Amino acid sequence: MKTFLNALLFCLIMVPTALLAQTTVSGTVTDKANAMPLPGVNVLVKGTSRGASTDFDGKFSIEVNQGETIVVSYVGYKTKEVTFNGQSSFNVVLEEDAAQLDEVVLIGYGSTTKQDATGAVEKVGDEDFNRGAIVAPQQLIAGKAAGVRITTGGGAAGEGGEIRIRGGASLSATNDPLIVIDGLPIDQRGGSQGSRNALNAINPADIEDFVVLKDASATAIYGSRASNGVILITTKKGSANQDLKLEYGLQASTRRVANKVDVLSAEQYRALASDPNFDSSTLGNASTDWQDEIYTTGVGAIHNLTASKGYENFNFRINFNHVSQEGPLNDLYERTGVNTSFVHRFLDNDLKLTLVAKAVQDEFDYANEGAIGAAIAFDPTQPVYDENGNYTQLGTNLATQNPLFVQNEYESRQTIKRVISNFNIDYKFWFLKDLRFNLNAGIDYAENNGHRFVEANPNNPDAAQTNEVSSGLNRNTSLDFYLNYKKNIESINTTVDVTAGHAFQEFYIRSFFDRTTNTNIVQTDINRNALESYFARASFDIADKYLISASYRRDGSSRFSEDNRWGSFPGVSVGWKIMNESFMENSFFSNLKLRAGWGVTGQQEIGPNYGYQGIYTPSRNNAANIQFGTTPTGEPIFIETLRPEAFDEELKWEETTQYNLAVDFGLFNNRLTGTIDGYYRETKDLLSSVPVPAGANLSDQLTTNVGEMTSRGLEVSLNGVIVQKENFGWDTNFNVTFQEREITKLNLSNDSDYFLPQGGISGGVGNTIQLWKPGYDPTTFFVFRQVYDSNGNPIEGAYVDVNGDNQITEADRQAYKKATPDAFIGFTNNFRYKNLDLNFTFRGSFGNYVYNNSASDRGNLNAVVNQPGYQANAHASYLDTGFVNQNLFSDLYIQRADFVRLDNISLGYTIPFSKMTLRTSLTATNVFVITEYDGLDPEISNGIENNFYPRTRDIILGLNFTF
Structure with missing residues (x-):
């Protein structure tokens, strides 16, 4: 601290002296290509905050000391540095930068x-x-x-x-x-x-x-x-010729849930006592918000300590990272990791060796997310603890358990130790400098150990505790190499870039599971699969105007039989750099390129590694054994069995063909750049698990190739440098995506009426709310159309008779709306004023719908009174509908879920010192959401809201020191 104060005092003494020695210098900045003046150019004295911007005529005036360096920079141009040696004025010519x-x-x-x-x-x-x-x-x-x-x-x-x-x-x-x-x-x-x-x-x-x-x-x-x-x-890997750099970063955060499920309050619950089916004797004397009870404020901290240094032929970077993050349900995640990278160059930089290694320990202390459902359903008039200090329980076998009991009498932990390492050799051949050899060898190795404990249900005297231990190993090894030849052939004015190589990758998974409840289950599984590949690519840049690129990959997967093992995946793309044509010399564009592409890609991540061959699963722990007599003392004798699994010998690659057409553009010396991309995609031989007729295979579900799907979309991205001055800057990014997906075929018979139920929901065994059907998006809902009275209120159990047979049956359910958005956006702005910076990002989604399963399951009177021996709480939607029974399949619960979310906003300030830089920041995430959806959250990936862990609103204080 004494050194710091002395340095500060010294600086304060020297500042007036420096000011007295300054000289005012004027000049003009012009464009080298046309000698036109450039307005808005930044002119800055290097290492200081003294600077200016050029006016409309490219002129500037700045105070500078003898020997100082003036830095002149402008978007789209190469930065230029000029040393001041006493000249009274000077002109600076900037050259366009293609960088x-x-x-x-x-x-x-x-x-x-x-x-x-x-x-x-x-x-x-x-x-x-x-x-x-x-x-x-x-x-x-x-x-x-x-x-x-x-x-x-x-x-x-x-x-x-x-x-x-x-x-x-x-x-x-x-x-x-x-x-x-x-x-x-x-x-x-x-x-x-x-x-x-x-x-x-x-x-x-x-x-x-x-x-x-x-x-x-x-x-x-x-x-x-x-x-x-x-x-x-x-x-990150550091840089060559870099002084030793030390960095320390701390981010301290708090987290709270941003929203809760809307259920009846204790007062609203007591108002149900007027209903003849309500048992008032069960009412308690408390007013408990069970969601408030289970959710807390989570705190967290992220520490990063980094050292990096670069020499002429060697550079390294070492990072130590520790993360501690609490969730609002008292869950915890901790990560401790060491991340290293080493780069060494030999033989006049012809040989480059890179080693990246990460050693990480992840620790998860999971919460029992069943507490969320319990908090929604538990009687709000009951206290947390009874008169004996025990958790209040409702006392019958099937009753909802006390949410705090569910949360606290539970333990589930996993420790994962993982190493990710990669070694790369890049070599330019001495006899042909345009030819390179690249070899990449990597391993991703993880071991996990865990245990889980669940206390026995206190409402059920026959229930037992659950104790589980588990362990596993994941090993992913990869080796690939390729040769690359790149040369500018002047005789034909073409740059040729050719690559050819080979890759092999193997995945090995072993899992162990031991569970004890009323019975003991011990299970060990081993799975492995491998991929072998040959690939090549050739690219041509003709006259710096016309681009052609073609690639080909031949893949073999152990997940398919020898007859179907190998797949071919070609790709071709072309580009036209219109900006480099002579007729564009006086164009207002600063960049313009047209490109188009076509290619075929594959899919083999089907889950089962051996789905093409008949395998047998041994019975375990009497789960599928056959009793064969008894012992002399009367104990049953069990014989183990082998159970054949379903398989499809013709299982093969799922293939996707995609077409792409795009234009890249830049305006105003690339201060405004953008891309418009359009695509069309067809997937055939869809891999799916589908029901099969009894006796057709060894199971009623089979993983096979059954259908086709198409998708199309348009993507627009804009980047703008709106203001770029020495003391103030503003840049922005906006992107919007329009998309559409449709299943076109789903079974081998090509039946357009065939569909597969999807999207399991609460409120009954085996119920679903979505479907896969030709002509529809894969997230389409499957519902009855609700009938309303003259006042716009839903009539319970009244649905549209679609087929006109005067009765409401399953045939009257219709495909209706979908969870996939029609469009989504991102909008980012970055502001800088001197040493202050502000940035924020909005995200939005439009045309998507969510099924509010929390409301459809519990937004009715029977959710309260029609329980076996106890009474539960209801969703607050009951106050609007007055429904007595569940109406699970009504489109009333399919709600529009468009939203715009302020996802991230951060304010920072940088304080430069002589040998250290300090940056402080304050960040908030998930700040607010604008939406018509009245459920918990409009952004749910599968479109079904039920027992969803609420997103949090985080506040983060950051401190970053650089030495």
Whole structure:
């Protein structure tokens, strides 16, 4: 502190001296191409806050000292530095900078530049990320990229998020994109057992950028796993010739649920006593808001300590990260990780070795989310504890348990130890510098151990405690290599870029489960599958105007029989850099490119690894054994059995064909840039689990290829640098996506009336509220059309007789609305004033609907009085409808769920010191939602609100020190 005060005093003494020595210098800034003056150019004395902007005539005036350096910068132009040596005036000529277009972006097994990319590729860098105490990496880019929709699963500690690129291309198989971390494709099925989010092992503060490959021409190089897009994540690795840099960041946060389910208050509940079926003797003397009782304020902290340094031939970066995040249900997530990267260059930079290694321990202390349903249903007139200090219970076998009992007499923990490591060799051959060899070897290894304890139901004297222990191992090993040849052949004015390689990846999963209740169940499962691939790509840039790229991948998967094992996945794309044509010399465009692409991608993430062959499952723990006599003492003798599983020998790849047409443009020296992308996608041989006739196979459900689906969409993205001055800056991003999906075929007979029930709901065994049917979106609801009286009130049990047979039957249910939005948007603004910065992101969704299952199940009188031996609470919608019975399938509960959400807002201030920089920030997430939906939350991925863990509103204080 003494040193700091001395330094501060010294600075205060020197400031007047420095001011007295300053000289006023004037000048003009012009464009090298046409000698025209440039207004709004930033002119800054390097290392100081002294600066100015050029006026309309490109003129400026600035105070400067002898020997100081003046930095002149402007969007779309190369920055220029000029040393002041006493000259009274000087002119600065700026040259257009193609760096914005030449920015390198990763593609599969290689890289390209923005101006040379022919596929739908979008990069989101560190400077664009959402701010705050972000645990799940996917939240960094929520609302940032057109065509990419990220939906969090709720407010639980360590919760991740569902990622959908262009809506997904499958039904029963996964719709998650392939994620590649520093060259290592991770397991699309989750990465590790027991984790809420496969990406939690990646420290968000350690990520350099995301590159999203959206169309098939860009993703076909990944073949069998690319139908739902690809996300390439690059982590930070430090820089060459960099002084030792130390960074410490702290983000402290509080979290509370943003909304609660609307149920009857104690006063409203007591008002039901006038109903003859209500048993007033059960009423208590309390007024308990059970949701308030189970939800608390969660606190959290994220610590990041980073050291990085770069030499001429070597650089490293080491990061230590610790996360502690509490959920409002008293759940807890903790992560402790060490992230390292080492880069060494040999042989005059011809040989580059890169090692990235992450060692992470994730610890989850899960909450019993059944407490949410219990809090909705429990009698609000009952106290938390009875007169003996015990949890108040309703006393009958099937009664709802005390929500605090459900929450507190429960323990579920998982510890996951995970290592993700990748070693890369990049070598330029000495005899042919244009030829490179690249080898990538990676491993993702995770071990998990967990236990779960559930106290016996106190309402049921025959109930037993539940004790479970579990463990597992996930191992993902990958090895790929390729040769790349890139050369500018001047004789034909063409740049050739050719890549060819081989990849192999194996996944191994072992899980162990031991559960003790009234019986003991012990189970061990082992699964493994592998992929082998050959791939090639050739790209041509002709005369810096015409782009052609073609790729081909041949994939073999162990999940299919030898007859169907191999699939072929081609992709072709073309581009025309119209801006480089001579007729565009005087155009008001600063960039204009047209591109188109076509490609085929695959899908093999079907769940079962051996669905094509007949396998037998042994009976375990008497679950499927056959009794064969008894012992002399009368004990039953059980014989173990082998149960054959359903299989389809003809099981094969699901294939997706996609077409893409786009235009990239820039205006005003690229201060306004944008992209318009249109796509059409067809998926055939859909992999789905469907019912089969009795006797047709060894089960009534079979995973097979049954149908087809199409989707189409339009994506618009705009980026603008609205103001760029020395003391003030404002840039913005807006993206909007329009999308549409439709099942076109669902069974082998091509029956257009055939459908599959989907979307399980509460309120009865086996009930569903959605369907898969040709002609409809996969999230379409299946309901009766509600009839209303003259006052607009719903008439209980009255539905439209669609088929006119004078009776209401299952035949009168109709496909109606859908959970998938027609359009969604992201809108980000970044402001900077001197050392103060402000940024915020809005997200919105339009045309989507949600089924309010909380209301349909409990918004009726029978939810209170028609219970076996007890009375429960009702959803507050009962006060509006007056329904006596459940009306589960009424379209009354299908509610429009358009919304606009202020997702993230952050205010920061940077304080520079002589040897340290301090940045403070205050961030809020999920600040407010504008919506007509009156349920818990309009943003639910499957469109069914029921027992949903509410999203939280977080407040985060951040401190970042850089030395």
